[in-house]
Amino acid sequence: MGKHLRWLKRHARTWVQLCFTALSNGYAAGFVKGNIYKGRLKFICLPGLNCYSCPGALGSCPIGSFQSVLASRNYHFAFYVAGFLIFFGAVLGRLACGWLCPFGLVQDLLYKIPFPKKRKLLPGDRWLKYLKYVILVGFVIVLPLTVLDIVGQGQPWFCKLICPSGTLFAGIPLIAANPPLQAALGWLFTWKAALLAALIILSLWVYRPFCRYLCPLGAIYGLFNPIALYRFRVDQTKCTGCGQCQRSCKFNIPVHERPNSPDCIRCGDCRRACPHGAICHTFSRRQGETPTGAAS
Amino acid sequence: MRFLRENRAALAAIVIAVIFLAIGVWRGEAEVVLRKSINICMECIGLG
Numbered sequence: 001m002g003k004h005l006r007w008l009k010r011h012a013r014t015w016v017q018l019c020f021t022a023l024s025n026g027y028a029a030g031f032v033k034g035n036i037y038k039g040r041l042k043f044i045c046l047p048g049l050n051c052y053s054c055p056g057a058l059g060s061c062p063i064g065s066f067q068s069v070l071a072s073r074n075y076h077f078a079f080y081v082a083g084f085l086i087f088f089g090a091v092l093g094r095l096a097c098g099w100l101c102p103f104g105l106v107q108d109l110l111y112k113i114p115f116p117k118k119r120k121l122l123p124g125d126r127w128l129k130y131l132k133y134v135i136l137v138g139f140v141i142v143l144p145l146t147v148l149d150i151v152g153q154g155q156p157w158f159c160k161l162i163c164p165s166g167t168l169f170a171g172i173p174l175i176a177a178n179p180p181l182q183a184a185l186g187w188l189f190t191w192k193a194a195l196l197a198a199l200i201i202l203s204l205w206v207y208r209p210f211c212r213y214l215c216p217l218g219a220i221y222g223l224f225n226p227i228a229l230y231r232f233r234v235d236q237t238k239c240t241g242c243g244q245c246q247r248s249c250k251f252n253i254p255v256h257e258r259p260n261s262p263d264c265i266r267c268g269d270c271r272r273a274c275p276h277g278a279i280c281h282t283f284s285r286r287q288g289e290t291p292t293g294a295a296s
Numbered sequence: 297m298r299f300l301r302e303n304r305a306a307l308a309a310i311v312i313a314v315i316f317l318a319i320g321v322w323r324g325e326a327e328v329v330l331r332k333s334i335n336i337c338m339e340c341i342g343l344g
Contacts, residue, residue: 035336036334036336037334038334039334040330042329042330042333042334043326043329043330045329051337051340052332052333052337052340053333053336053337053340053341057333060329060330060332060333061333064332064333064337064340065329065332065333068328068329068332069325069328069329072328074324074328075323075325075328078320078325079316079317079319079320079323079325080316080317080319080320080321080323080325080326080329081320081325081329082313082316082320083313083314083315083316083317083318083319083320084313084317085313086309086310086312086313086316087309087310087313087314087317089309090306090307090309090310090313091306091310155339155344156337156339156340159337159339159340160339160340160344163340166337166340166341166342167341167342170336170337170340170341171340171341171342171343174336174341175341175342175343181341181343184343185342185343186343188342188343188344189341189342189343191342192342193342224306224309227305227306227309228306229303229306282302282303
């Protein structure tokens with residue numbers, strides 16, 4: 001019994017990811033018929049990068065929705081979607097990335113495939129990790145607001161040129177099920193498919209390259225990590241600074257120094273690896289801890 | 297009380313989030329989100 005419980009606990013995150021992805025993309029008829037869900041649930045933004053054109057999607061992608069509102073003629077700021085983003089960020093921080101994002105799940109599963117010389121970070125990581133902020137500002141905010149057609153309508157530039165989640169969960173299943181869409185394929189789909197293929201191959205070698213370097217949603221949630229209701233704490237009376245947490249972290253974050261780094265997706269590997277039980281989170285019931293890093 | 301003290305910033309952000317959501321609904325942004333999401337997004341699937 002204890003063995004089964006330990007196994008379940010060790011794989012809890014994968015199960016939560018699978019269940020949440022299945023639930024939030026539960027419109028099975030869409031995959032069969034090659035169309036999408038058109039109900040009122042799509043008023044609601046999901047916490048992860050979950051394309052609303054995925055045949056199964058029951059909710060909306062926050063990044064796609066944010067761009068749609070900015071790109072429409074009538075609005076210069078998307079209060080509604082920003083409300084969802086701030087809410088998810090303030091409650092969960094990047095826990096949403098680690099536990100609730102369908103494209104994060106895909107990358108996690110790919111990284112489990114054996115591959116020679118796996119590495120934690122790409123060369124140039126020190127600078128590359130800021131690319132997601134450039135994408136957030138450039139492709140999600142500035143371009144949809146400023147590049148307009150003759151009627152004053154913008155476009156969702158991140159979805160159009162970058163988003164691999166849209167290609168994987170929406171483009172491929174919809175195009176496969178709709179011959180008229182196949183006839184319309186052009187350079188844009190080729191570019192997006194190539195980007196997706198590159199990220200899939202990279203994910204075999206490096207842990208979650210899209211989340212670490214490109215995802216604008218992760219960039220937003222990461223800013224909330226230090227203040228979110230769900231945070232990590234290091235008990236300085238127990239921590240010996242052995243560095244085991246950093247060695248176990250697939251993003252190489254020195255958790256004992258920066259438990260609430262904007263890059264942390266709350267996978268919990270560091271907590272399990274700590275030989276002294278010094279890392280806990282704000283929802284745990286351990287008493288007598290000295291919280292540090294609340295603002296780091 | 298301790299919970300409120302330790303989570304001031306998060307709670308303030310949640311209040312702001314709720315206000316933003318209300319403003320967004322009042323301005324009709326939720327309709328824009330719904331309208332976009334119930335139609336196939338050609339940009340998202342690589343055809344737009």
